[in-house]
Amino acid sequence: MENAVEARELVKTYKVKKKQGLFRSLQENVEALRGVSFKVKYGEIVGLLGPNGAGKTTTIKILSTLLLPDSGTALVAGYDVVREPDKVRRNIGLMLTIEKGFYGKLTGRENLEYFAALYGLTKQKAVERINYLVKLLELDKLGADSKLFEEFSLGMKARLSLARALLSDAPILLLDEPTLGLDPPSARRIRELVKELAHGERKAVLYTTHNMFEAEIVCDRIILINKGQIVAEGTPNELKERIPKLKILNILIRGGNDVKPMLETMGLKYDVKAEDNGILSVKIHLRKPEELLDDILKMLVRNEFEIISVKIEEPTLEDVFIYFSEGTK
Ligand SMILES: Nc1ncnc2c1ncn2[C@@H]1O[C@H](COP(=O)(O)OP(=O)(O)OP(=O)(O)O)[C@@H](O)[C@H]1O
Numbered sequence: 001m002e003n004a005v006e007a008r009e010l011v012k013t014y015k016v017k018k019k020q021g022l023f024r025s026l027q028e029n030v031e032a033l034r035g036v037s038f039k040v041k042y043g044e045i046v047g048l049l050g051p052n053g054a055g056k057t058t059t060i061k062i063l064s065t066l067l068l069p070d071s072g073t074a075l076v077a078g079y080d081v082v083r084e085p086d087k088v089r090r091n092i093g094l095m096l097t098i099e100k101g102f103y104g105k106l107t108g109r110e111n112l113e114y115f116a117a118l119y120g121l122t123k124q125k126a127v128e129r130i131n132y133l134v135k136l137l138e139l140d141k142l143g144a145d146s147k148l149f150e151e152f153s154l155g156m157k158a159r160l161s162l163a164r165a166l167l168s169d170a171p172i173l174l175l176d177e178p179t180l181g182l183d184p185p186s187a188r189r190i191r192e193l194v195k196e197l198a199h200g201e202r203k204a205v206l207y208t209t210h211n212m213f214e215a216e217i218v219c220d221r222i223i224l225i226n227k228g229q230i231v232a233e234g235t236p237n238e239l240k241e242r243i244p245k246l247k248i249l250n251i252l253i254r255g256g257n258d259v260k261p262m263l264e265t266m267g268l269k270y271d272v273k274a275e276d277n278g279i280l281s282v283k284i285h286l287r288k289p290e291e292l293l294d295d296i297l298k299m300l301v302r303n304e305f306e307i308i309s310v311k312i313e314e315p316t317l318e319d320v321f322i323y324f325s326e327g328t329k
């Protein structure tokens, strides 16, 4: 079995009652998912990247059997989420953004012991697994053994949530914005761990985020979702290559002669801006900057410019995201 997750044409519409004055209410349909299909393989981290309200959490809830789709199907570990929810649950580790299940008056460790019992781990297995996870997520260093959950910081809560998702050592992890609101060390620890789990232990990971930077550094493949529809899919580099955008050669220079006529004789599309200390920032728009870089630098040196720095700027994943999202309007 190759695919850990296979979603086919998932559709979900929420029916919301909208108040109209004191006594009347109107029903409104919110189309959260409008035919979403994708696959996640074992050993792979797939990022579901999209803005607020795109349908990320709804997708995770359907895959984790917390919500039924209106139509479409999804197989998780080969089991149908609607017809075989128990088997699906046995194969997933779930982390949702807002964690309500923990007990405020129990310590972090006691909370994990409670969930281990609930998931049917034997006492000995539970102790072993909890010791391992507490170390792995550095919860011991943060005092999770003695502090009550209600005294936990957000970062500690997130780490505990991930520990809970990993208790049963399930082969498939569904993580809904696992680093939301965390400080850089906590976010980094979680990202590193997710990579180890997927690439080392061959777990399948579906990772939602609205953070492009994060998607790019964590995910092997990215699915862009917007308004309940997938708008693009690929590795971060593949997605960037798909946008018809020029690269920008950004050169900082000082001194020399008038630069504009030179750029014009070379037939270049450019933008020159004066910076502090007599420095000029020259931005040249090129399809293949590597091919012309040498000629441009030689020309600048011949005209007595001091070259301070040279950068070739790539389009960012943000450019990609905006490009594809706007394309669906
Ligand atoms: N329980 C609900 N009742 C009614 N509408 C809902 C419910 N849950 C979500 N929605 C709506 O469905 C759409 C998709 O929501 P969803 O939570 O899946 O988005 P998301 O991508 O997770 O967004 P975010 O980045 O804000 O977490 C939104 O328009 C949202 O308002």
Ligand SMILES: [Mg+2]
Pocket (backbone or CB within 6 Å): 056, 057, 058, 097
């Ligand atoms: Mg969400």
